[in-house]
Amino acid sequence: MPFDRNVKIAPSILSADFADFGREIQAIEAQGADWIHVDVMDGHFVPNLTFGPPAVKAFRKHVKTVMDVHLMIAPVDPYIDAYAEAGTDILTAHVEAGPHTHRTLQAIRAAGMKAGVALNPGTPAQAVEHLLDLADLVCVMTVNPGFGGQKFIDMTDKVRTLRAMIGDRPVHIEIDGGVTPETAPLVVNAGADVLVAGSAVFKGGSVDNPTPYGDNIRAIRMAATTLTA
Ligand SMILES: O=C(CO)[C@H](O)[C@H](O)COP(=O)(O)O
Numbered sequence: 001m002p003f004d005r006n007v008k009i010a011p012s013i014l015s016a017d018f019a020d021f022g023r024e025i026q027a028i029e030a031q032g033a034d035w036i037h038v039d040v041m042d043g044h045f046v047p048n049l050t051f052g053p054p055a056v057k058a059f060r061k062h063v064k065t066v067m068d069v070h071l072m073i074a075p076v077d078p079y080i081d082a083y084a085e086a087g088t089d090i091l092t093a094h095v096e097a098g099p100h101t102h103r104t105l106q107a108i109r110a111a112g113m114k115a116g117v118a119l120n121p122g123t124p125a126q127a128v129e130h131l132l133d134l135a136d137l138v139c140v141m142t143v144n145p146g147f148g149g150q151k152f153i154d155m156t157d158k159v160r161t162l163r164a165m166i167g168d169r170p171v172h173i174e175i176d177g178g179v180t181p182e183t184a185p186l187v188v189n190a191g192a193d194v195l196v197a198g199s200a201v202f203k204g205g206s207v208d209n210p211t212p213y214g215d216n217i218r219a220i221r222m223a224a225t226t227l228t229a
Contacts (some may be wrong), residue, residue, distance in 0.1 A: 001066065001089060001114065003170040005193055006193065007188055007193055007194075007195065007221060007224045007225055008034035008035055008172075008193060008194045008195070009032070009033060009034050009035075009195050009197065009201070009217050009220055009221055010033065010034060010035035010036065010037040010066075010068050010174070010194055010195065010196045010197070011028045011033045011036065011037060011196075011197060011198065011201040011202070011213075011217070012037040012038075012039055012148060012176075012196050012197065012198035012201075013025065013028075013036060013037070013038060013039075013059070013198075014039045014050065014148045014198050015148050015149075015198035015199050015201065015202040016028075016202060017206070017207055020207050021055075021058070021059060021062070022058075022059075022061070022062045023207045024207050025059060025062040025063055026062055027207050027210040027213060028201065028210070028213050028217075029063070029064055029065055030210065030214075031210050031211070031213040031214035031217055032214050032217045032218065032221075033065060033201075033217060034065060034066070035065055035066040035067075035068045035090075035194070036059070036063045036065060036066070036067055036068065037068045037070060037176075037196045037198075038051065038056055038059060038067065038068065038069045038070065039051075039070050039072065039148075040052070040056070040069060040070065040071045040072060040073060041072045041073070041145075041146065042072065042073035042074070044073070044074060045072050045073050045074040045094065045096075045097055046072040046145045046146035047146050048146045048147055052082075053079065053082035053083055053085070053086045054086075056069060056083060056086040056087070056088060057085070057086035057087060060086060060087030060088075063087075066089045066090065067087060067088055067089045067090070068089065068090045068092070068116075068174075068194075068196075069083055069086075069088045069090065069091050069092065070092045070116075070118065070139065070176065070196075071083070071091065071092060071093050071094070071097070072094065072118075072145045072146070073097065074094070074097040074098055075097065075098055076093040076094075076097050076098060076104050077098075077100075077103070077104055077107060080104070080107050080108055080111050081111055083111075083113070084111035084112055084113055088113050089113065089114060090113060090114040090115075090116050090136065090137055091108045091111075091113045091114070091115065091116065092115075092116030092117065092118050092137060092139050092174075093105070093108070093115075093116070093117060093118065094117075094118045094119070094120065094145075095117050095118065095119055095123060095127050095128055095131070096119075096120055096123060101117060101128075101131060102130070102131060102134065105117060105131060105134035105135055106134060109134065114136035114137065115134060115135055115136055115137070116135065116136060116137035116138070116139055116172075116174070117131055117135050117137075117138055117139070118138075118139035118140075118141060118145075118176070119138070119139070119140055119141060119158070120141050120144065120145065121141055121142065121143070121144060121153045121155060124158070125158050125161040125162045125165060128162070129165055132165065132166055132169055132171060133169070135171055136170070136171060136172065137171065137172040137173075137174055137194070138162055138166070138171060138172070138173050138174070139174040139175075139176050139196075140155050140158055140159055140162065140173060140174065140175055140176070140187075140192070141155075141176050141177055142154070142155050142175055142176065142177040142178050142179070142183070142187070143176070143177030143178050145176075145177075148198040148199055149198070149199045150177060150178055151178055152177065152178025152179070152180070152183045153177070153178070154186070155175075155187070156186050156187060156189075156190040157190075159173055159175070159187055159190035159191050159192050160190045160191060162191065163190065163191025172193055172194050173191055173192040173193060173194065174192065174193075174194035174195075174196060175187045175192045175194070175195055175196065176196040177196070179195045179196060179197040179200060179220065180197070180200045180220070181200070181219045181220050181222070181223035181224075182223070184197075184220050184223050184224040185223050185224055185226070188224040188225070195220060195224060197216075197220055200216055200220060201213055201216045201217055201220070202216075203216060204216070
């Protein structure tokens with residue numbers, strides 16, 4: 001997977017029809033999604049429960065782009081190999097999920113995946129400063145994790161600090177939570193290049209009427225890239 005600095009839209013299938021994931025994934029990829037974002041929640045690190053490795057393995061059969069798996073679980077390390085076996089391309093763990101994120105990122109790479117580290121809104125950029133040589137992606141949460149459809153929390157200062165810290169390393173900055181055509185330009189101008197969006201991509205469409213998915217993806221991409229051109 002060559003490093004791509006262009007803005008990428010990663011729809012979160014948390015907002016898809018849970019009874020029809022295969023067709024939903026095919027539909028959003030056909031409508032222009034760059035990556036597929038999968039939110040794994042354990043009912044412990046966050047107050048919601050979603051998918052485990054068998055579901056992620058089933059999604060993989062439909063994903064032709066990049067499968068970007070966001071673990072909102074603690075602990076992480078016992079499950080790394082299972083997510084590799086499920087076909088994950090990028091596996092992201094929270095820096096708040098345990099005391100040994102350095103070891104976790106090493107283990108993710110050793111299992112053959114790209115490694116991501118996520119920060120909750122209350123966690124400063126400095127928490128990942130000494131992890132950047134082991135990370136392919138930093139995910140900046142712009143909502144408190146656990147649910148889709150929440151209001152964007154402005155983290156543009158954090159994004160700017162991270163982009164400066166990252167320097168010329170090939171590390172993506174991903175934004176997760178409340179991304180819309182209104183909020184996307186703020187974070188892209190600050191240095192983000194991956195935009196996770198659930199509600200704003202799936203709104204108005206369905207697997208049998210996927211054209212709105214494409215319109216929504218284009219609206220976010222256009223807003224994000226127009227102001228930065
Ligand atoms: O990680 C998440 C929640 O923890 C979701 O990916 C995120 O909230 C995206 O949903 P929306 O675009 O609806 O805010």
